[in-house]
Amino acid sequence: MAKPVETDFDLSAFLPYMLNLAAEAASAGFQAAYRDRYGMLRTEWRVMFHLARFGEMTATDIGRRARIHKTKISRAVRALEEKRFLIRSPSAKDRRVETLSLSRAGVEAFHAVAAIASAYDAALWAQFAPEDEAALRRCLAALATPGDEPPPPGVGD
Amino acid sequence: MAKPVETDFDLSAFLPYMLNLAAEAASAGFQAAYRDRYGMLRTEWRVMFHLARFGEMTATDIGRRARIHKTKISRAVRALEEKRFLIRSPSAKDRRVETLSLSRAGVEAFHAVAAIASAYDAALWAQFAPEDEAALRRCLAALATPGDEPPPPGVGD
DNA sequence: TGTTAAAGGTTGCGTTTGTAACCAACAACG
DNA sequence: CGTTGTTGGTTACAAACGCAACCTTTAACA
Numbered sequence: 001m002a003k004p005v006e007t008d009f010d011l012s013a014f015l016p017y018m019l020n021l022a023a024e025a026a027s028a029g030f031q032a033a034y035r036d037r038y039g040m041l042r043t044e045w046r047v048m049f050h051l052a053r054f055g056e057m058t059a060t061d062i063g064r065r066a067r068i069h070k071t072k073i074s075r076a077v078r079a080l081e082e083k084r085f086l087i088r089s090p091s092a093k094d095r096r097v098e099t100l101s102l103s104r105a106g107v108e109a110f111h112a113v114a115a116i117a118s119a120y121d122a123a124l125w126a127q128f129a130p131e132d133e134a135a136l137r138r139c140l141a142a143l144a145t146p147g148d149e150p151p152p153p154g155v156g157d
Numbered sequence: 158m159a160k161p162v163e164t165d166f167d168l169s170a171f172l173p174y175m176l177n178l179a180a181e182a183a184s185a186g187f188q189a190a191y192r193d194r195y196g197m198l199r200t201e202w203r204v205m206f207h208l209a210r211f212g213e214m215t216a217t218d219i220g221r222r223a224r225i226h227k228t229k230i231s232r233a234v235r236a237l238e239e240k241r242f243l244i245r246s247p248s249a250k251d252r253r254v255e256t257l258s259l260s261r262a263g264v265e266a267f268h269a270v271a272a273i274a275s276a277y278d279a280a281l282w283a284q285f286a287p288e289d290e291a292a293l294r295r296c297l298a299a300l301a302t303p304g305d306e307p308p309p310p311g312v313g314d
Numbered sequence: 315t316g317t318t319a320a321a322g323g324t325t326g327c328g329t330t331t332g333t334a335a336c337c338a339a340c341a342a343c344g
Numbered sequence: 345c346g347t348t349g350t351t352g353g354t355t356a357c358a359a360a361c362g363c364a365a366c367c368t369t370t371a372a373c374a
Contacts, residue, residue, distance in 0.1 A: 319373100
């Protein structure tokens, strides 16, 4: 099969492929902000963000909101706890549940990463024409919203 | 730290995050096409696509074009070979190199997956307004193009 | 030629992930 | 109450990945 195959399918125009290339490129430069500086994984950063954004939450709450699987949350929570960024406190009403919150150090780390993220994000958006930016936001929001299926494996930011 | 943290950073408007959610959602429904039916991994599908698109190639060629790391290519090639979808033939000029090509069965599998991908892709694009589609293509292309750095880890389609 | 450097690929090892099974606590209901 | 089913969360095990080291063959060049 030495010759190219006759086909009308064009991978480079295939939306899932384009999205993944773009996502990969956009994430690459930012990961260092939490990976190198705090030894955090992507899921840890996301969990940290949610706790900062919403205050106290349970692991299940985070998973539902962030669409991350239970086991990934569980491991991220343990890692954050070991880094002293997160505190678990038992719930009085339901002894299965633990309420999670950021420690003071966790809040500080969050602020540092969020500052880098803000600047990074601004630089990314700056390369688009204003009307393209609006269209991009619309399309990405539509793609991310579709079904309310169970939490997918996850690719990450 | 029970209360939400005071911050102006909004994760849900953070471009890398939006891209990853969208990429994840867009890929989810398609992966079954090669995973369930042929037991292929994402990298295997990408390698197969490149061989179909360009005919014979070496592993390094594929890696450069698809921006996939050597070791992932190497393992994908072996997996495709074991599935009898791919044939390696030694190069006469350079004994380090192996020329890769799809077997007849590989071409058939490619066609089957490509057909599903085409239909899936059309359905995804159909949800956008025509002018949004153009803008989306522009933005994603711009994001994916930036630097010609060495092959990144890779997230996938 | 002999030496050194570089390129094509593969492999080993540790880390991260996905799936499924699991444990404990609670809820529903006879 | 006792049984049954569900929910919050963790763990075990097998895959997959990323990185670095490695082997072989070419290229550069003294």
